[in-house]
Amino acid sequence: MAAEDLPSDFDVVILGTGLAESVVAAAFSRVGQRVLHIDRRSYYAANWASFTFNSLLTWIQQHHEEPQPEELQDWSSLLEEGEELIYLSNSDSASIRNVQVFCFTSEEDEEEGAPNTKEEERGAADGDAVKETSESPSADSKDEETNQKPEEEEEEEEEQASQIEGEEPSAAQSQSEPTRKKISYAQLVKEGRRFNIDLVSKLLYSRGSLVDLLIKSNVSRYAEFKNVTRILTYRHGNVEQVPCSRADVFASRQLSVVEKRKLMRFLTSCVEETDEQRAYKARPYLEFLHDQQLGENLQHFLLHSIAMATEDTLTEEGLASTRHFLRCLGRYGNTPFLFPVYGLGEIPQCFCRMCAVFGGIYCLRHSVNCLLVDKETNRCKAVIDSRGQRISCRHFVVEDGFVGLDRKKQATPPRFLSRAVLITDRSVLPSGSDQQVSMVTVPPVAAGCPTVRMVELCPSTMTCMAGTYLVHLTCQSVGSAFEDLSPLVTTMFRTTESPDQETSPSVLWCLYFNMADGSGLDVKGHNLPSNVFVCSGPDGGLSHEHAVRQAEWIFKKILPEEDFCPPAPNPEDIIYNGENTSSTGEEEEGGEEEEEEKKQGGGGEEGKEEQKE
Numbered sequence: 001m002a003a004e005d006l007p008s009d010f011d012v013v014i015l016g017t018g019l020a021e022s023v024v025a026a027a028f029s030r031v032g033q034r035v036l037h038i039d040r041r042s043y044y045a046a047n048w049a050s051f052t053f054n055s056l057l058t059w060i061q062q063h064h065e066e067p068q069p070e071e072l073q074d075w076s077s078l079l080e081e082g083e084e085l086i087y088l089s090n091s092d093s094a095s096i097r098n099v100q101v102f103c104f105t106s107e108e109d110e111e112e113g114a115p116n117t118k119e120e121e122r123g124a125a126d127g128d129a130v131k132e133t134s135e136s137p138s139a140d141s142k143d144e145e146t147n148q149k150p151e152e153e154e155e156e157e158e159e160q161a162s163q164i165e166g167e168e169p170s171a172a173q174s175q176s177e178p179t180r181k182k183i184s185y186a187q188l189v190k191e192g193r194r195f196n197i198d199l200v201s202k203l204l205y206s207r208g209s210l211v212d213l214l215i216k217s218n219v220s221r222y223a224e225f226k227n228v229t230r231i232l233t234y235r236h237g238n239v240e241q242v243p244c245s246r247a248d249v250f251a252s253r254q255l256s257v258v259e260k261r262k263l264m265r266f267l268t269s270c271v272e273e274t275d276e277q278r279a280y281k282a283r284p285y286l287e288f289l290h291d292q293q294l295g296e297n298l299q300h301f302l303l304h305s306i307a308m309a310t311e312d313t314l315t316e317e318g319l320a321s322t323r324h325f326l327r328c329l330g331r332y333g334n335t336p337f338l339f340p341v342y343g344l345g346e347i348p349q350c351f352c353r354m355c356a357v358f359g360g361i362y363c364l365r366h367s368v369n370c371l372l373v374d375k376e377t378n379r380c381k382a383v384i385d386s387r388g389q390r391i392s393c394r395h396f397v398v399e400d401g402f403v404g405l406d407r408k409k410q411a412t413p414p415r416f417l418s419r420a421v422l423i424t425d426r427s428v429l430p431s432g433s434d435q436q437v438s439m440v441t442v443p444p445v446a447a448g449c450p451t452v453r454m455v456e457l458c459p460s461t462m463t464c465m466a467g468t469y470l471v472h473l474t475c476q477s478v479g480s481a482f483e484d485l486s487p488l489v490t491t492m493f494r495t496t497e498s499p500d501q502e503t504s505p506s507v508l509w510c511l512y513f514n515m516a517d518g519s520g521l522d523v524k525g526h527n528l529p530s531n532v533f534v535c536s537g538p539d540g541g542l543s544h545e546h547a548v549r550q551a552e553w554i555f556k557k558i559l560p561e562e563d564f565c566p567p568a569p570n571p572e573d574i575i576y577n578g579e580n581t582s583s584t585g586e587e588e589e590g591g592e593e594e595e596e597e598k599k600q601g602g603g604g605e606e607g608k609e610e611q612k613e
Contacts, residue, residue, distance in 0.1 A: 006363065006385070009392045010036045012558075013383055015088075015368050016399025018046040019544065020535035022351040023551035024397055025360055026219065027565045028558075035360040036391065037352065040090075040367040044352060046399060047095060047199050047515060047537045050345030050463075053192035060511070063099045075370055075384050083381065086371040086528070088402045095401050095516040095537055097416075098480040104495050105508040108186040182425060183467060183508055194465035196343035197421055199515065200538040201455050201472035203228060203439060204338040205324065206331040210347070210544040211338065217565040222350040224341040226461055227333030232429055232440040233305045234454075234492065239429045239440065242305040244325070245334045255297065263298050270322050277319055285318025286311050304441045308542065310451055339437055339455075342462045347544075354568060371396065373529050380529040395558050396532045400521050403534055407527040415517035417540050418450075418481035420473040424493060424505040427469055428456060435460050442488060450475040452488055453542060468508065476540055481512040519546055523553055533557070 011033040014025050022045075025037045043049055051059055075085060188195075204211050204225070214220040231242040243252040249260050280288045285307065289299045303309055307321040328336030340346045356362060367386040374381050382392045400408055427436060440454035457463045457470040464470040473485050490498040494506040518536030526534055533554045539546040555564050 006036065006361070006389060006391065007034075008390065010034045010361075011393065012036070012395045012397065013038070013368065013391060013393040014397040015039070015402055016046055016397075016535065017041075017044045017348060017352060017364075018399055018535060018537060018547075019048045019348045019351075020547040020550045020554075021046075021397060021399060022348040022355070023213070023548065023565070024535070024554050025355040026217065026351040026358075027551065027555045029355040029358040029360040030217070030565060030568065031559065031562045032358075033559075035355055036363070036393075037355060037360055038363045038366045038368070038385070040365070040386075040402075042365050044364070045345045045348040046401075048345060048348050050196040050198050050343030053188055053195040053197065055192075056195075056197050056511070060099055060101060063096055063513075073369065073388075075388070078384060078388075078390050079372065082375050083372050084375055086373055086380075086407075087404075088368055088370060088398070089404055090367075090369075091401075097514045098482065099513040100480075100482050100511070102495075102510045102512075103185055103508075104506070104510065105182050105185050105188075108184050182506065183465075185509070188423065188465075188509060191465040194459075194462075195423075195470070196345070196463045197470065198344045198463075198472065199419075200344060201419070201453070201474045202344060202538070202544060203455065203542055204340070205543050206328040206333075206336055206338055207324075208328070208543050208545065209548040213548060213565055214347075214350075216567060217354065218568040218570075219350045219354050219565075222353050223346050225332075225338040226341055226437055228335045228337035228339055228437045228439050229333070229433075230429070230436055230438045231305055231335055232438050233301065234440060234442040235300060237491075239492075241429065242301050244306060244336075245329055248334060259295060259298055262292075262294055263301075266292060266294060266298070266302070267322075267326060270319060270326065273319070277315065280315040283315050284311065285309055285313045285315045288315045288318070300443075304443050304451070308441060308453075310444075335439070337439060339457070339461060357568070368396075368398075368402075371529065371532065378529050379531045394531065396529075397554060398532065398534055400518070400534050400536050401516075403526070403528070408534060409522045409524075409526050410520050415520040415540075416477040416514045417517050417538075418473075418475050418477045418479075418484040419513055419515055420471075420481060420485040420489065421511045422471040422473070422489065422493065422507050423464065423509045424469045424471055424507055425467065426505045427458070428454075428471075428492060428505055434458060437461060442492075445487065445491075448478070450478060450484065452485065469505070474540070476517070477514055481514045485512060523550055531558075 012025075012028050012035050014021050014035065014037045017037065017039045021037070025035050029035045039046070043051075043055075079085065214223070231244050232239050233242050234240075240254060241248075241252075243249040243255065243263070246264070249255070249263055252260065255263065277288070280291075286299065286303055289302055294302070302322065303311070303313075303318070306325050307313070307318045308325075309318045309321060313321075325336050332338060352360075352362065368383045369386055370384050371380045372382040372384065372390070373379065380393065380396045382390050383396060384390055400410075427434075427438070428440065429436075429438065436456075436458055438454075438456040440456065442452040442454060444451055452473055452475045454474075455472045457472075459466050459468070461470075473488065475484055478484055489495065489507065489510065492504060494501045494504045495510075498504075516537055517540050519539035519541070521534065521536035523534070523536075526532075528534070535550055535554070536546075552564050555562075
């Protein structure tokens with residue numbers, strides 16, 4: 001909707017289109033509340049967004065530009081008696097920092113000559129290489145270079161594409177064959193729309209709160225999902241598959257017969273809480289596993305890949321995580337996890353779609369500059385948008401990045417996540433199938449280092465072009481994202497800094513950045529009016545529990561008697577205003593006539609064709 005057409009009165013105004021805000025918008029709209037949902041950005045989902053490759057380059061360029069100083073306009077002329085103004089922040093740029101880009105593949109015009117120098121690849125740290133890279137999608141020179149390729153080169157690329165689309169060779173064959181030609185940077189740009197690159201990396205537990213909410217609300221009809229096919233771990237310099245289901249355990253070649261029996265016995269005993277387990281309360285989970293006479297192999301699998309815990313995790317937490325993992329097995333596949341086709345940015349948009357279906361109004365590139373607060377009741381009466389329009393509202397929900405630091409309650413110092421996104425030329429564990437979606441746990445490589453979570457996506461997830469894989473790395477920040485994650489990248493992948501790893505996947509392009517950890521923000525306790533609610537951005541967990549809990553808490557605070565996201569009716573069950581009994585009667589008569597025709601041989605597809613003739 002055009003901003004000039006906005007109504008002036010709503011029940012709920014929501015600023016920001018992240019996951020929690022989008023779920024809140026859908027929940028309110030579904031029960032009949034008038035919802036205005038706006039975002040200052042030009043895209044949905046905020047820090048939960050998915051970008052094409054070219055759009056991501058634009059996003060990178062925006063985060064390398066120096067933020068413009070905020071200009072506060074004087075809106076006091078819109079104040080009524082007994083009101084005061086609370087200004088909101090004009091930018092959420094503080095949630096993303098330390099953006100660095102490295103391109104390890106060649107430009108097309110460099111294929112004949114020398115490869116990129118180390119300085120060119122590492123120059124992204126100070127922004128020079130990033131600027132050059134981020135301007136590429138919009139520069140005409142790239143397109144001209146692409147169109148001026150020699151015919152022989154085009155034939156080579158066509159041959160390469162046909163090989164990529166064919167069956168993937170076995171690991172033995174791939175090692176014996178010469179290294180195939182790398183995909184160039186120009187190809188990544190040209191095929192940029194094939195990518196859907198998430199800013200945040202998460203998975204959906206098959207029995208988690210988000211999957212339950214998607215099913216309950218019927219929002220699942222707007223999305224498509226794929227099973228995560230493998231759980232992997234990185235150990236002693238090798239990537240290994242973790243047996244987690246009964247079939248995987250007995251089919252595993254990594255475990256001896258004795259280890260298989262011990263693992264099955266332990267997993268069976270975890271289902272119910274026992275006195276022995278309670279005796280280890282407040283003691284490390286690793287100690288409990290050791291005392292169960294489990295070998296080093298099994299302890300590693302159970303601690304890092306099934307419980308996804310650390311050596312300091314307490315036994316009660318480790319067992320709860322293990323039980324949740326086991327409960328989620330088998331619902332949709334051999335692993336507990338699902339991933340949305342086209343990326344995680346689809347999920348907030350699905351809830352926005354539901355909100356719009358039930359009357360919610362959306363407006364991107366639009367904002368709220370300030371709140372009008374009643375001094376006596378300390379409640380927000382209205383907001384002033386970026387065009388100076390006064391919009392009355394009963395409640396206001398806002399993304400935390402738009403709230404000043406002096407008004408929100410959060411962890412001190414703020415916590416951050418380290419993120420890396422890699423485009424690689426093959427999987428970290430090649431197999432006979434090119435449809436693998438893998439979850440990899442990388443334990444700390446040294447004392448004080450964080451555990452790194454890796455999600456590897458194949459082209460069938462519609463997140464990367466054919467012949468490539470998209471790899472997401474996430475950990476709690478200790479330093480910058482480059483400092484935290486680049487040692488792992490050079491260890492597990494082939495780059496210019498690790499050229500000797502010929503059997504490892506080659507990194508074609510890499511992005512590092514730090515993102516604010518949303519778990520450090522409290523839901524309540526902010527220095528804000530009583531009817532203003534703050535939603536945080538993505539947290540560091542693998543699941544979406546934090547965002548869903550936030551959304552439900554806000555909804556119940558405002559409408560405690562209403563059902564949270566009740567099922568949306570199927571389209572064929574909706575009765576529109578203006579329908580009357582006469583039209584219903586005509587439909588019934590028409591239905592009876594059709595039934596009679598079917599009885600006389602006019603039914604079915606053949607009958608319909610005869611009637612048309």
